[in-house]
Amino acid sequence: MAExxxxxxxxxxxxxxxxxxxxxxxxxxxxxxxxxxIGAVALITIVMLMGTAGRSLVPGRLQSLVEVMYEFVASxxxxxxGHDGMKFFPLVFSLFMFVLVLNxxxxxxxxxxxxxxxxxxxxxxVLVILTVIIYGFxxxxxxxxxxxxxxxxxxxxxxxxxxxEVISFISRPISLSVRLFANMLAxxxxxxxxxGFVVTLLGAGLWGIISPLPLALAVALTxxxxxVAVLQAYVFATLxxxxxxxxxxxxx
Amino acid sequence: MAQTTxxxxxxxxxxxxxxxPFDSHSFGNQLLxxxxxxxxxxxxxxxxALPRVxxxxxxxxxxxxxxxxxxxxxxxxxxxxxEAYEKALADAKAKAQAIAGETRDKLAAETDARRRALExxxxxxxxxxxxxxxxxxxxxxxxxxxxxxxxxxxxxxxLVGKTPSADEVDAAVGRALPASQVQ
Numbered sequence: 001m002a003e004x005x006x007x008x009x010x011x012x013x014x015x016x017x018x019x020x021x022x023x024x025x026x027x028x029x030x031x032x033x034x035x036x037x038i039g040a041v042a043l044i045t046i047v048m049l050m051g052t053a054g055r056s057l058v059p060g061r062l063q064s065l066v067e068v069m070y071e072f073v074a075s076x077x078x079x080x081x082g083h084d085g086m087k088f089f090p091l092v093f094s095l096f097m098f099v100l101v102l103n104x105x106x107x108x109x110x111x112x113x114x115x116x117x118x119x120x121x122x123x124x125x126v127l128v129i130l131t132v133i134i135y136g137f138x139x140x141x142x143x144x145x146x147x148x149x150x151x152x153x154x155x156x157x158x159x160x161x162x163x164x165e166v167i168s169f170i171s172r173p174i175s176l177s178v179r180l181f182a183n184m185l186a187x188x189x190x191x192x193x194x195x196g197f198v199v200t201l202l203g204a205g206l207w208g209i210i211s212p213l214p215l216a217l218a219v220a221l222t223x224x225x226x227x228v229a230v231l232q233a234y235v236f237a238t239l240x241x242x243x244x245x246x247x248x249x250x251x252x
Numbered sequence: 253m254a255q256t257t258x259x260x261x262x263x264x265x266x267x268x269x270x271x272x273p274f275d276s277h278s279f280g281n282q283l284l285x286x287x288x289x290x291x292x293x294x295x296x297x298x299x300x301a302l303p304r305v306x307x308x309x310x311x312x313x314x315x316x317x318x319x320x321x322x323x324x325x326x327x328x329x330x331x332x333x334x335e336a337y338e339k340a341l342a343d344a345k346a347k348a349q350a351i352a353g354e355t356r357d358k359l360a361a362e363t364d365a366r367r368r369a370l371e372x373x374x375x376x377x378x379x380x381x382x383x384x385x386x387x388x389x390x391x392x393x394x395x396x397x398x399x400x401x402x403x404x405x406x407x408x409x410x411l412v413g414k415t416p417s418a419d420e421v422d423a424a425v426g427r428a429l430p431a432s433q434v435q
Contacts, residue, residue, distance in 0.1 A: 011272040013282075026280030034285035041293040048301035055308055057315060063308070070305045090298030098293055117272070119279045123286050185273060 007192035080241030096237035103229035116184040125177035136247040
């Protein structure tokens with residue numbers, strides 16, 4: 001019984017087949033996580049290509065979906081990173097779609113949530129912050145460091161402000177990755193626990209009478225989790241755009 | 253089912269009740285698959301999918317802009333046509349008014365001339381009639397003198413029994429009648 005409602009079990013990686021090969025000490029093996037990622041990439045690509053296959057002036061349903069996604073992410077990038085931020089549009093779009101599809105895939109019954117593993121969200125956040133740093137130095141050279149020193153400040157103030165700015169910059173990838181990971185993880189654990197209550201109560205004789213309570217909560221949480229799944233993808237894309245804005249315009 | 257068996261076989265080897273998301277043994281493998289999947293997605297999106305969507309949106313944008321431009325052109329043409337029509341209408345109205353005014357003036361002038369001719373004619377006739385009246389009056393006054401002379405002659409003859417000479421009577425009548433009445 002206790003094994004059945006273990007809320008952590010759903011995050012266990014499952015190996016599929018034998019290890020393909022080894023790189024150093026790491027064995028490379030197909031897991032359900034990698035299958036979900038490959039599936040997400042395939043799904044996004046198929047929808048994007050099928051939606052644009054008609055190239056019709058008046059879009060059909062699939063083309064409308066693709067165009068809405070495009071315009072949505074494009075407007076997010078434009079408003080947060082500015083017009084010159086559109087050179088990062090493919091990156092933000094890929095991140096948004098990848099996170100969105102993986103978040104939503106985790107909402108399937110028996111589904112696995114790839115974004116509930118911090119290594120995935122951390123890798124994506126590091127990718128974003130590396131893009132900011134590398135592009136910032138490439139475009140502005142050492143002036144990019146002006147990001148940490150607000151202009152027009154008294155030198156004494158800078159002594160206090162620069163460390164604060166540096167810490168806030170460093171905390172960006174951490175908050176970016178932990179926010180997504182924690183939301184996904186906590187939501188799925190909560191869902192599992194409440195669903196487990198239903199099962200436990202039903203199996204506990206008279207207590208079964210109050211089992212609809214956690215069921216109602218589980219239903220409400222499911223709706224909330226759908227919202228969180230979409231919202232977190234949007235938040236990830238928006239924050240990415242805001243950070244990229246710093247790479248483009250490091251001055252305060 | 254395979255799930256539980258692999259999970260349980262995995263269990264003793266790697267994690268001792270470890271929290272899976274923090275199990276660093278799986279990080280390398282996950283990172284590799286993430287890099288493959290996300291890299292593929294990025295390439296597919298940036299090289300294939302997004303340019304296609306952008307082309308479609310661009311084409312539509314251009315088409316809409318073209319259509320709007322054409323609509324604006326047609327509208328300006330319509331405006332020009334309306335303006336030309338209104339100008340023609342105003343011209344026609346002005347011309348009609350001019351013709352009407354001209355005709356009215358011509359007719360008035362004609363009537364005036366005819367009236368004047370008639371008046372002149374009437375004046376002539378009036379003058380002639382007046383002259384005739386004056387003539388008639390003069391003639392009548394002449395007759396009055398003759399009658400006065402004859403009457404005076406007869407009266408004197410009856411009273412006196414003697415016939416005066418005609419010249420004497422005539423002179424007497426001439427004295428008696430005021431000059432104006434003779435005239």
